[in-house]
Amino acid sequence: MTAPRSSAPQAADSRAVAPTVLVVMGVSGSGKSTVAALLAERLGWTFADGDDFHTQESIARMRDGHPLDDAARQPWLGRIRAWIDARLAAGENAVVACSALKRAYRRTLTGDSGQVRIVFLEGSRAVIQGRVQARHGHFMPASLLDSQFAALEPPGPEEDPITVGIEDGPDAIVAAVAARLDLPAGDVCG
Numbered sequence: 521m522t523a524p525r526s527s528a529p530q531a532a533d534s535r536a537v538a539p540t541v542l543v544v545m546g547v548s549g550s551g552k553s554t555v556a557a558l559l560a561e562r563l564g565w566t567f568a569d570g571d572d573f574h575t576q577e578s579i580a581r582m583r584d585g586h587p588l589d590d591a592a593r594q595p596w597l598g599r600i601r602a603w604i605d606a607r608l609a610a611g612e613n614a615v616v617a618c619s620a621l622k623r624a625y626r627r628t629l630t631g632d633s634g635q636v637r638i639v640f641l642e643g644s645r646a647v648i649q650g651r652v653q654a655r656h657g658h659f660m661p662a663s664l665l666d667s668q669f670a671a672l673e674p675p676g677p678e679e680d681p682i683t684v685g686i687e688d689g690p691d692a693i694v695a696a697v698a699a700r701l702d703l704p705a706g707d708v709c710g
């Protein structure tokens with residue numbers, strides 16, 4: 521398990537508003553790491569990739585074509601939740617990429633805090649399969665896509681998700697997400 525990637529500098533914020541953490545969720549290959557990193561950069565918010573919180577054992581298990589189960593994911597989700605809590609305690613806005621496939625997983629990450637919001641990258645099996653197959657050097661095989669879609673419980677309205685399609689490029693997706701955030705004018709750069 522590697523240390524989460526370094527945090528982006530937080531823009532000095534004279535407005536004393538409660539911090540927000542965005543969880544960018546979706547199946548493997550939906551674009552979580554790409555979109556979350558770009559979104560954090562555009563917003564000047566701290567970023568972490570959920571993949572960096574996996575143990576080497578879990579990564580090896582997925583690399584070998586075996587999906588994780590609830591038991592294997594729980595400690596991983598706990599480490600991401602601890603990271604989220606640390607950001608909120610520090611008053612930092614942040615973005616974290618995490619598949620968060622099931623409602624129960626998202627409850628672990630969001631807790632009772634209204635300060636954690638879900639961003640759902642929604643795409644077809646065909647589009648995502650094409651992206652995973654075109655990707656090189658990543659531990660997650662395309663053979664696990666069936667298990668990802670089988671485990672996926674799309675967020676319901678009660679989770680107040682920001683749901684965006686993935687057919688457009690990363691810049692357009694990031695702009696669509698940013699437009700749904702109630703940000704003060706001028707808080708999105710690039």
Ligand SMILES: Nc1ncnc2c1ncn2[C@@H]1O[C@H](COP(=O)(O)OP(=O)(O)OP(=O)(O)O)[C@@H](O)[C@H]1O
Pocket residue numbers: 546547548549550551552553554555571617619651652654655656658660686687688689690693
């Ligand atoms: N909007 C997009 N348009 C085209 N290609 C994209 C888009 N978003 C991501 N990609 C590409 O699709 C592949 C998967 O993206 P990415 O690794 O960010 O997905 P992910 O959901 O984080 O996957 P995993 O959960 O397996 O880490 C990458 O090769 C990435 O460059």
Ligand SMILES: O=C(O)[C@H](O)[C@@H](O)[C@H](O)[C@H](O)CO
Pocket residue numbers: 547548549570571587588593619620621660
């Ligand atoms: O919930 C899961 O099954 C895992 O988190 C996977 O989604 C991987 O983390 C990711 O998709 C590959 O990088």
